[in-house]
Amino acid sequence: MSETTDVLPFTQRLRSNPRPALLWVGVLLVLLALEAGAIASVAVTIVSGLAGAVASGAAAVVGGPVVPSIGGAIDAALTSAGQVANGLPTLLSRDAIPNQGYQTPDGAWHGTFLGLEPKHAWLLRVVVVYAYMFGLLWWCWRGYRLYVRHYRFADWTPRDDVVDRLRTHRWGQFGLVVVLLFVGMALFAPAISPMTAEQNLYNAAQHDIEYYDADSESVEKMSAFDANLASASRGAGSVNVNPWQYDDFGRFHPFGTMTNPGQDLFTFMAYGARVSLAIGLIAIGVSIVMAAGLSMLTAYYKGVIDLAVVFVSDSIQSLPGILLLLLVSATFQNHWFGQIYNGGLLLALTFGVVYWPGLWRAVRGPALQVAEQEWVDAAKSYGQRSATTMRKHMLPYTVSYLLIYGSMSLGGVIIGVSGLSFLGLGINPPIPEWGRAIATGQDYVTTPAWHISLLPGLLIVIVVTGFNALGDGIRDAMDPESEGEDADAGATAAGGGA
Amino acid sequence: MSEELLTEAQQTAAAEALVEVNGLKTYYDTGGLLGSQPVKAVDGVDFSIGRGETLGLVGESGCGKTTLGRTLVQLETATDGEVLFDGRDVTTLSGDELKKWRRDAQIVFQDPESSLNSRMTVGEIIREPLDVHGWPNFSVAVADPQGRSASLSGDGTLTRADEQADITVSIGGGSPTVDVRDTLPMDDSDVDASITERESSVAVSVSVTTAKSRLRRARVRELLETVGLREEHYYRYPHQFSGGQRQRVGIARALALEPEFVVLDEPVSALDVSVQAKVLNLLDDLQDRFGLTYLFIAHDLSVVRHICDRVAVMYLGHIMEIGETEELFRNPKNPYTYSLLSAIPDTDPSATRERVTLRGTPPSPRDPPSGCPFSTRCPVKIRPAEFEDVDEDIWEGIELLREILREREQRDRGLRERAKQLLGLETGFDDIHDVVEEVFTSEPTAGENQPADDGSEEMDDEQRLAAALSEVPPGVRTHVETAVELIEEDKEPQAHRLLTEEFESVCGKEPPEHHPVSETGRTSYCHRHRPEYDEPEPVFEHLLDQD
Numbered sequence A: 001m002s003e004t005t006d007v008l009p010f011t012q013r014l015r016s017n018p019r020p021a022l023l024w025v026g027v028l029l030v031l032l033a034l035e036a037g038a039i040a041s042v043a044v045t046i047v048s049g050l051a052g053a054v055a056s057g058a059a060a061v062v063g064g065p066v067v068p069s070i071g072g073a074i075d076a077a078l079t080s081a082g083q084v085a086n087g088l089p090t091l092l093s094r095d096a097i098p099n100q101g102y103q104t105p106d107g108a109w110h111g112t113f114l115g116l117e118p119k120h121a122w123l124l125r126v127v128v129v130y131a132y133m134f135g136l137l138w139w140c141w142r143g144y145r146l147y148v149r150h151y152r153f154a155d156w157t158p159r160d161d162v163v164d165r166l167r168t169h170r171w172g173q174f175g176l177v178v179v180l181l182f183v184g185m186a187l188f189a190p191a192i193s194p195m196t197a198e199q200n201l202y203n204a205a206q207h208d209i210e211y212y213d214a215d216s217e218s219v220e221k222m223s224a225f226d227a228n229l230a231s232a233s234r235g236a237g238s239v240n241v242n243p244w245q246y247d248d249f250g251r252f253h254p255f256g257t258m259t260n261p262g263q264d265l266f267t268f269m270a271y272g273a274r275v276s277l278a279i280g281l282i283a284i285g286v287s288i289v290m291a292a293g294l295s296m297l298t299a300y301y302k303g304v305i306d307l308a309v310v311f312v313s314d315s316i317q318s319l320p321g322i323l324l325l326l327l328v329s330a331t332f333q334n335h336w337f338g339q340i341y342n343g344g345l346l347l348a349l350t351f352g353v354v355y356w357p358g359l360w361r362a363v364r365g366p367a368l369q370v371a372e373q374e375w376v377d378a379a380k381s382y383g384q385r386s387a388t389t390m391r392k393h394m395l396p397y398t399v400s401y402l403l404i405y406g407s408m409s410l411g412g413v414i415i416g417v418s419g420l421s422f423l424g425l426g427i428n429p430p431i432p433e434w435g436r437a438i439a440t441g442q443d444y445v446t447t448p449a450w451h452i453s454l455l456p457g458l459l460i461v462i463v464v465t466g467f468n469a470l471g472d473g474i475r476d477a478m479d480p481e482s483e484g485e486d487a488d489a490g491a492t493a494a495g496g497g498a
Numbered sequence B: 001m002s003e004e005l006l007t008e009a010q011q012t013a014a015a016e017a018l019v020e021v022n023g024l025k026t027y028y029d030t031g032g033l034l035g036s037q038p039v040k041a042v043d044g045v046d047f048s049i050g051r052g053e054t055l056g057l058v059g060e061s062g063c064g065k066t067t068l069g070r071t072l073v074q075l076e077t078a079t080d081g082e083v084l085f086d087g088r089d090v091t092t093l094s095g096d097e098l099k100k101w102r103r104d105a106q107i108v109f110q111d112p113e114s115s116l117n118s119r120m121t122v123g124e125i126i127r128e129p130l131d132v133h134g135w136p137n138f139s140v141a142v143a144d145p146q147g148r149s150a151s152l153s154g155d156g157t158l159t160r161a162d163e164q165a166d167i168t169v170s171i172g173g174g175s176p177t178v179d180v181r182d183t184l185p186m187d188d189s190d191v192d193a194s195i196t197e198r199e200s201s202v203a204v205s206v207s208v209t210t211a212k213s214r215l216r217r218a219r220v221r222e223l224l225e226t227v228g229l230r231e232e233h234y235y236r237y238p239h240q241f242s243g244g245q246r247q248r249v250g251i252a253r254a255l256a257l258e259p260e261f262v263v264l265d266e267p268v269s270a271l272d273v274s275v276q277a278k279v280l281n282l283l284d285d286l287q288d289r290f291g292l293t294y295l296f297i298a299h300d301l302s303v304v305r306h307i308c309d310r311v312a313v314m315y316l317g318h319i320m321e322i323g324e325t326e327e328l329f330r331n332p333k334n335p336y337t338y339s340l341l342s343a344i345p346d347t348d349p350s351a352t353r354e355r356v357t358l359r360g361t362p363p364s365p366r367d368p369p370s371g372c373p374f375s376t377r378c379p380v381k382i383r384p385a386e387f388e389d390v391d392e393d394i395w396e397g398i399e400l401l402r403e404i405l406r407e408r409e410q411r412d413r414g415l416r417e418r419a420k421q422l423l424g425l426e427t428g429f430d431d432i433h434d435v436v437e438e439v440f441t442s443e444p445t446a447g448e449n450q451p452a453d454d455g456s457e458e459m460d461d462e463q464r465l466a467a468a469l470s471e472v473p474p475g476v477r478t479h480v481e482t483a484v485e486l487i488e489e490d491k492e493p494q495a496h497r498l499l500t501e502e503f504e505s506v507c508g509k510e511p512p513e514h515h516p517v518s519e520t521g522r523t524s525y526c527h528r529h530r531p532e533y534d535e536p537e538p539v540f541e542h543l544l545d546q547d
Ligand code: SF4
Pocket: B334, B335, B336, B372, B373, B374, B375, B376, B378, B379, B380, B381, B382, B507, B512, B525, B526, B527, B528
């Protein structure tokens, strides 16, 4: 600890010893530059998505012809921005490491990366993607350590203990890795799928593929749609492209193909992961925000407001969730709101509404306990505003519970969405959804096309387990004893319930 | 004892009072669905605390002392009565006024574990009150030898010159001179002042060159040193401190806004004995240094004797006795104080006070006794005139029986009991005869009874009752027997009422008054100070001699 009389603000501490920080930022910039194109295009996509939503919302409200023209202008601007973004170099793209091509009889591959076999080119790309992602995360973690060592003034904070405990928690780390793999799959779906979504899922008829025809002894062109059809897995007594196999057109299918119209299952799963993750995050985000806000209010004011929330949450919990979802989708069927993200947003919000009572119940006890702490009284005694007291003196003690239960509930939402898709509700085709993969494959479980149902099912199990493990890890890291709060004691007992 | 002298003393005390409490009541509505009685935590107290004084507040746990302290700093809402702070009733304040007043009255909490947010650094914790109140809000005084009216622009608000101001701008010949109050963490040179003089007025412009956040950090470091911690503790977390150090942080936070009045809610009871003295000394020093006024709530009587100028003894929401510490400890007047003090071993070696044991537990504050709050347990409770001569043990037996009935009645308010009663299920005594036997057999005969068991079993209930009451005088006996009959008929409330009617004295019927009991203005809440009754002390002595 230094002997300074006045502690320097962070910026000055930075200025007096800039080397480690500069080095770190430099490496970070290099890492980000590798993905400049992707980052830019993601930004553009988000903006255009928002603009689209706003425009359609405005169109629904105003209904006039003015809106489309403005919308068109914005659209044009965004499109050009998108083109610029696509022009930027991107390491993790299929263009950098192509894996589609054809094999001439001499065994050489044309069109693939360095003439590698598609299988190897694809594997290489997947490895690079994950290496990049974990590298980036590790660098961020290093940045945090750097900050702690060189720039943070406090030599110890309660967070340090949490981090230390998480570092030795193998089960939690397993969860973290699984979750990261899943998130990576969703985030980098375009890069790690063996085929593009357009060619494989949405618009196969408009895309051609090249393959070497042994009969005509020449490279032929063919519509991707026909190629898919010809390589679909149809169970017993027919063509089947099982996991880790090539189809007749020299295309590699890591998870095999699906039944008619024969999409690549891995591509389907990767894009499906995006859908699941997006819906899961929105749903849990909504319910966490609601549960956090309400738990603060009920714990701080107690009494009538607590009773009211108990009543509302009990009412929601007593409704069968499926029924509610059906009701909501029917109501919003032709409404513009029900069209956003192919009904995904509506689904996510509905799940959010269904899940918050559980989450609120889980944090109500801890929130009440924190509200009893004398530091809350102390804040009142010097006139702190109620809202600030809740945010500063109560909320931090419930955030851990929200994370734990949120992480565990996220698995539940993923299962829920898949379950709905399995029943033919929820997300409509052709948007990929894991549950639909299971549904389409269920007739073939006992046939050579067993993989269509089984692989997505397994993946769901693994991902949900991962989220639960991560929740366990967070819970154990927020160990009640060393935190010195009785408030945490309830968490361990209630943890399994979510 | 001169009545006039007394009132005069009281009047001067009241004139200097910083805090004056009149008829204060704090009831909790615990929100039972069955419209249950509120908890009468503080049930009408009056007292005042002089400027710079330390008033101790003692009592058993649950007597309402903490609630009283919290009500004084407006952490609880008073149900009735007023709290005058510098002559202003603060129970009616709200909004900005209340917030502003909070600077003047602060509280130090009992549990240093729970009073500091463990996710904030000590610096942040102490700084928070400063942030909340936008500290520093400089008060600026303009000292003008010509006495012209002054106007102020820039930082700060104008105050009268005679008040202690943060910044004093002195006008006189050329440029003004600035004087910054010593307790502020900045120099005179940190303030720029310029003046525009006119015939009848002077316009002063003040600007403080140091940033507020810097001043606040400096203030926090200064506070850390004030309470005996070190500057570099600023960035530590509460977990890195011992209990005593944490309590010092709590004290620093309470002092941050320079309050006049601080409620100390058992500030050392959670600390090691070795640390207690240090913290108490610190509190003493701080009081001298900043002219603080304390309300010192405590459980530990020796601590109170050490630190307090005056003491108030609380029981069941009432102040039983209040007066100067030393005098009260040496010569307690109120029966409750007497019993309480007798429980501490040799506070005064010269006094040969024996220990008074109180029977039972304090009644529930939901349903306090009518009359004197101590009347259910008071060893020197006044007897009705007609029972003056009844033997001590037998009288004790009657009181005990009534106490048992009372407790049962309170218990009966429980939901389950009520439901049972509604359903006509048995809730009565297992055996009233056992109880009567137990209560009225003067010597602890329980041991002797055991071997005689086989004999007594042959006795029927009537005989046992007769045996137990054999020594009870007939005037008492008939009432007890009627009560037993009523109980046997499952009419417990009636039995209780009967006994109360027959045996209750003024103690259980009327609330006493606060009788002045010494020249220094000490008062005691007890009927025995009325001229027609004996004073408590001789009765106690008589009682203890008997044993
Ligand atoms: S009023 Fe009666 S019961 Fe109360 S303290 Fe005095 S003597 Fe005891």
